[in-house]
Amino acid sequence: MQKVEKSVEEWRKQLSDEQFRVCRLAGTERPFTGEYCSPKFEGVFHCVCCGQPLFDAQHQFDAGCGWPSYWQALTPNAVIEHVDNSLGMQRVEVVCSGCDAHLGHVFPDGPEPTGLRYCINSVALQLEPAPAE
Secondary structure, eight states: OOOOOOOHHHHHHHSOHHHHHHHTTOOOOOTTOSTTOSSOOOEEEEETTTOOEEEEGGGEEOOSSSSOEESSOSSTTSEEEEEEOGGGSOEEEEEETTTOOEEEEEESOOOTTTTOEEEEOGGGEEEEEOOOO
């Protein structure tokens, strides 16, 4: 997938105010408010900005943190990780590799087999449900 680049004005037209604040300005939605907070879905979660597939619902788990959590990205190239030293702490930011949308952060306290917890804002995701069988 070719990198999606748009102007601030184009992103503002495409996204809701909350999506723009989180995805383009590296904001965070309030915990326990997101549509995908509970791991009860089937399908693939895509980037709300560019449509790139990011996380499989089968990899979601209930971390109790208030945001959707996954133990791995859909593919190793779906997301990019950056060191984030904001808010007086060191974290690892997760962005979409297709458009650099801020998705959330990854922490080393998740379940096996990876031990990772990708803590992602619901507002940054769009579920493509699994096909009906």
